[in-house]
Amino acid sequence: MEIKTEIIKELSRERNEPEWLLLKRLKYLEMYNSKEFEKYFRYGLSIILNSGNFSFNEGLINKGNIIIKSDKAIIKKIDDSVKDLIFTSNVNKDRFNLMHKAFCFNCNLIIIPKNTKTEIEIKGNSNFLHTVIIAEENSEALIKENFKVENLMSYGVEILAKENSKIEYISGTSVDGYYFGEYKADLGKNAEIKWLNALKNGKFSRVIIETNLDGEDAKVKTATIGILNEKSQADIYTISRHNAEHSISNTLSKGVVRDNSKLLVRGLTRVEKNAFNSDGYEKADVLILDNAEADAIPNLEIENNEVRCTHGASIGKIDDEKLFYLQSRGLNDEEAKELIISGFFEPLFKFFNSGEERINVIRGVVEC
Numbered sequence: 088m089e090i091k092t093e094i095i096k097e098l099s100r101e102r103n104e105p106e107w108l109l110l111k112r113l114k115y116l117e118m119y120n121s122k123e124f125e126k127y128f129r130y131g132l133s134i135i136l137n138s139g140n141f142s143f144n145e146g147l148i149n150k151g152n153i154i155i156k157s158d159k160a161i162i163k164k165i166d167d168s169v170k171d172l173i174f175t176s177n178v179n180k181d182r183f184n185l186m187h188k189a190f191c192f193n194c195n196l197i198i199i200p201k202n203t204k205t206e207i208e209i210k211g212n213s214n215f216l217h218t219v220i221i222a223e224e225n226s227e228a229l230i231k232e233n234f235k236v237e238n239l240m241s242y243g244v245e246i247l248a249k250e251n252s253k254i255e256y257i258s259g260t261s262v263d264g265y266y267f268g269e270y271k272a273d274l275g276k277n278a279e280i281k282w283l284n285a286l287k288n289g290k291f292s293r294v295i296i297e298t299n300l301d302g303e304d305a306k307v308k309t310a311t312i313g314i315l316n317e318k319s320q321a322d323i324y325t326i327s328r329h330n331a332e333h334s335i336s337n338t339l340s341k342g343v344v345r346d347n348s349k350l351l352v353r354g355l356t357r358v359e360k361n362a363f364n365s366d367g368y369e370k371a372d373v374l375i376l377d378n379a380e381a382d383a384i385p386n387l388e389i390e391n392n393e394v395r396c397t398h399g400a401s402i403g404k405i406d407d408e409k410l411f412y413l414q415s416r417g418l419n420d421e422e423a424k425e426l427i428i429s430g431f432f433e434p435l436f437k438f439f440n441s442g443e444e445r446i447n448v449i450r451g452v453v454e455c
Contacts, residue, residue, distance in 0.1 A: 089120045090145055090189070098149060098192050107170055112189050115174070119185040128322065134351050134382040136320045138291045141265055147239060148190045151213030159205035160228065161198040169196060169219045172245055176271045178295050178326065183267050187241040191215035199226040199252070207231070217243040222252035222278075229255045236262040236289070246272040246280065250302065254280040262289030262319075269295045276302030276331075283439060284323075285312040288348075292321040300327065300334035300362075309338040310439055312432070315348035315379070324353040325369070329362035329394075338369040339438045343428055344379035351381070356396055357388040367396040374431050375404050376424070 327336035
């Protein structure tokens with residue numbers, strides 16, 4: 088279905104958006120109208136994800152409400168200060184991505200002032216949501232979001248972490264319909280970010296976490312969880328780009344697939360020519376039950392030889408001997424499987440090395 092420019096112009100004027108933002112929307116709308124929604128996504132040799140009967144109509148553009156709470160952060164609508172930051176991710180240029188950039192009118196700007204430590208909570212329900220976060224020098228923030236997606240949600244996050252800032256971003260999303268989440272961070276000198284992203288189910292879900300280590304000694308730690316059952320399908324893609332010296336990236340992805348679900352876990356660690364003495368690591372583990380399918384595709388792109396980079400991936404089923412042992416101790420089949428799955432996620436607790444609140448986020452998704 089083609090969306091007319093008059094709809095975008097009217098919604099933009101209602102919100103008193105700056106002219107540059109409207110022009111961006113119109114550019115993406117033109118690209119959106121010229122493309123078709125892709126139905127099949129093929130990766131590797133065996134995994135084909137199917138977006139099914141996805142459909143979009145203009146009635147979903149301005150639907151839903153989001154609440155953002157913080158004691159010290161400044162929260163406002165998008166303005167000229169983020170002209171060169173908003174809608175800058177170009178990892179995917181398909182119609183799903185263009186849909187978000189053209190139709191997302193629930194846009195918010197969060198500024199964490201210098202030398203400030205705060206917590207930020209994002210909750211509610213919206214078909215389209217975009218959040219730009221600027222972490223000023225020496226600031227620190229714990230950001231928590233939790234969404235329940237019933238029909239469609241397209242969500243974008245762009246973070247600018249300035250020198251010596253520290254961000255911890257925890258997100259948990261349970262999906263009944265379609266979910267498209269894109270998270271992007273640009274890190275300055277000695278800045279740090281930790282991503283903990285948990286996804287459950289969805290007819291078709293795609294999560295992209297992109298981190299650009301632009302400053303010397305910048306660090307990123309990314310942990311993802313994918314739990315799928317029935318006929319759910321999901322693509323989880325993590326990207327770490329080392330653009331400066333002594334930068335460090337560490338990625339761990341865990342997935343459990345049941346029934347007839349499909350999960351794809353992709354990873355990219357790229358080290359540019361000037362990112363000397365950088366360190367990159369990525370690991371993906373997926374546990375398969377029933378007739379589910381999964382694939383893990385780690386990838387390294389290294390442009391200089393003064394670095395250390397490693398990656399690994401494993402995909403397998405529950406060990407029959409372990410299952411038999413637990414059943415011999417009085418557990419039934421389902422109880423034994425759940426105990427093994429719980430142990431499968433245990434490395435995430437050590438990897439993230441955080442407090443009880445973070446561990447509860449992981450357990451909440453794993454156990455639900």
